[in-house]
Amino acid sequence: DTFKIQTQKAFLDVYLADGSNIRLDIQTSDTAERILEVTLCKMGLSRELIKYFSLFFFQDHDDGALSVVKKVAEFELPYVSLQSMKELHCKLGIRKWYMDTSLDTLLMDCRASLNLLYMQAIQEVKRNWVKPTEGQMQELEFLQKNANKAKFLELIREMQFYGYIRLDPCICDYPEEGCSADIYVGNNEINCCIKLPTNQTEEVSFKINRLRSWQVTFLGAAKDGEEETLELRFEYNDSGTWQWIILYTKQAFLLSSCLKKMISEQMMKAAKEAQEMEIRMPESTKNSKKSSIRPKQVIHSGFISRKRFLVRPNEEDCVFEKIREEDL
Numbered sequence: 001d002t003f004k005i006q007t008q009k010a011f012l013d014v015y016l017a018d019g020s021n022i023r024l025d026i027q028t029s030d031t032a033e034r035i036l037e038v039t040l041c042k043m044g045l046s047r048e049l050i051k052y053f054s055l056f057f058f059q060d061h062d063d064g065a066l067s068v069v070k071k072v073a074e075f076e077l078p079y080v081s082l083q084s085m086k087e088l089h090c091k092l093g094i095r096k097w098y099m100d101t102s103l104d105t106l107l108m109d110c111r112a113s114l115n116l117l118y119m120q121a122i123q124e125v126k127r128n129w130v131k132p133t134e135g136q137m138q139e140l141e142f143l144q145k146n147a148n149k150a151k152f153l154e155l156i157r158e159m160q161f162y163g164y165i166r167l168d169p170c171i172c173d174y175p176e177e178g179c180s181a182d183i184y185v186g187n188n189e190i191n192c193c194i195k196l197p198t199n200q201t202e203e204v205s206f207k208i209n210r211l212r213s214w215q216v217t218f219l220g221a222a223k224d225g226e227e228e229t230l231e232l233r234f235e236y237n238d239s240g241t242w243q244w245i246i247l248y249t250k251q252a253f254l255l256s257s258c259l260k261k262m263i264s265e266q267m268m269k270a271a272k273e274a275q276e277m278e279i280r281m282p283e284s285t286k287n288s289k290k291s292s293i294r295p296k297q298v299i300h301s302g303f304i305s306r307k308r309f310l311v312r313p314n315e316e317d318c319v320f321e322k323i324r325e326e327d328l
Helices: 032-042 047-052 078-084 101-107 111-126 134-145 149-156 252-280 283-290
Strands: 009-015 021-027 053-060 066-071 091-096 170-172 179-186 189-195 201-207 211-220 229-238 241-248 300-305
Touching: 009 032, 009 078, 021 032, 032 047, 032 053, 032 091, 047 053, 047 101, 053 078, 066 252, 091 111, 101 111, 111 134, 111 149, 134 149, 179 252, 211 252, 229 252
Parallel strands: 009 091, 211 300
Antiparallel strands: 009 021, 053 066, 053 091, 170 179, 170 241, 179 189, 189 201, 211 229, 229 241
C-alpha cells in the first residue's frame, strides 16, 4: 500500500495525552521521525530531548480504556499507516519512550517536556494504569488542583506501575493453557495478573534478567473483521529450568519493543557505571579487572511466520550487541 500512495499535501492530527491535538500540514511521504521532530519543536521542546519521546498508534475505547497498539517506527509513514488502519479507529499520539522512570529527572527543566510527562501521568491515573493507594490519590489530587506538576511527577514515581505500559487483556499458557492475563511491562519485568481456569488469580513477575530470548509469531490473517492474531513467546529461567511462555496478544510488537528498550537501558546504565568505576580505580586494579569482565547474558529476538521457518538469531538480532528500534 505504501508504494501506491502518491506524495501529496495533507493534514495530520497528532494527539497529546490530555486529548488535545496538534494539526500539521504534511506531505503524505513524511516519516514518523520527521513528524515527531516537527510536532515537538512546535511545542517548544529542546532538540536534545526529542529522543525521549516517540509516536504511537492508540485507540480510545467507549468504556474509557486506552489501548496503545504499537510504537511507530522512525522510517514508517504515519499518514499511510493510518489510512490502512481505518477500521481500527486508531489515532496518532506522542508518549514518552523510555522504561526507566529515573530518566524523568532529565526532562523536568524544560517546560514542554514537563508538560508532556504531566499530561501522560494524569492520563494513566485516570485510565487506571497507575495504582495509587487512597492516601496517595488524595495527595495527587491536591497537587493537580494546585498545578504543582514537578511535585506531582515526583510523587507518582513512587506508585505501583508508574512508568509501565499496560497491555489489553490477553490469553497465556502459564501456568497452564487457556489462562487470561492483565499485563504490565516496565521496571525490568513483565508483570502478569493471571486468571486461572478455576477463577483464582495469581500475580507473576517475569524478570528481564532471567529472560534469554523471545520471538513474535504471526498466527493467521484476520477473519470477519477481527484483528490479526499474534503471539509473543519468551524463554524464561524458572527455578533453574528454561521454558517457553506464550502470550497471545495483538500488541506483541509493542511488547517486543518494550523488552528491547528495557534491555538497552540496562546496558547503558551498566556501561556508565563501569566507566565511572574505571575512572575511580587505581591503574593496577584496572588491568586486573579487565580480564574478568564478561557479558552475563546474550538475548535474542526475532519474528517468524506460522510456516515455522527455522530462524537462528544473527548478529543484528543480538540485543546485547546491536539494538535497532526501527526493526519493529
